[in-house]
Amino acid sequence: MNKLLCSLLFLVWMPFVQAANIYAGKMQAQAVCSQCHGIRNPSADAPFPPLAGRDRAYLEQSLKQYRDKTRVSEIMNAFAGSLSAKDIDNITAYYARLKP
Numbered sequence: 001m002n003k004l005l006c007s008l009l010f011l012v013w014m015p016f017v018q019a020a021n022i023y024a025g026k027m028q029a030q031a032v033c034s035q036c037h038g039i040r041n042p043s044a045d046a047p048f049p050p051l052a053g054r055d056r057a058y059l060e061q062s063l064k065q066y067r068d069k070t071r072v073s074e075i076m077n078a079f080a081g082s083l084s085a086k087d088i089d090n091i092t093a094y095y096a097r098l099k100p
């Protein structure tokens with residue numbers, strides 16, 4: 001019975017451990033990305049594309065492409081170059097769930 005309870009607790013707990021750390025993503029977004037992209041970026045005419053509320057898979061793919069330089073932008077190649085997979089996971093989780 002105890003064993004069963006433990007396995008159940010473990011299963012319930014697992015996704016939280018695996019999930020992106022939205023708080024860490026927020027800190028990075030506020031410290032770095034927001035300087036150009038803003039947080040909610042209301043100005044569609046800005047030279048910087050908005051990130052809030054965008055499709056997470058798209059954001060993730062873009063950042064990986066910038067990091068691997070398969071998508072070229074001098075600025076973003078530099079910023080994405082220093083991001084780990086976990087950073088990308090956290091930041092995209094944060095921006096994707098924001099309302100623009």
Ligand code: HEC
Pocket residue numbers: 028029032033034035036037047048049050051058059062063072073075076079080091
């Ligand atoms: C110095 C300004 C600057 C900073 C800081 C910056 N970016 Fe960018 N970002 C840009 C520019 C300019 C573009 C458009 C580049 C292009 O034409 O591909 C862009 C494009 C993007 C795109 C592609 C959006 C789209 O619509 O295709 C993503 C995603 C992105 N940035 C994420 C980030 C994240 C996450 C950070 C923080 C780690 C960040 N950026 C920091 C300037 C910046």
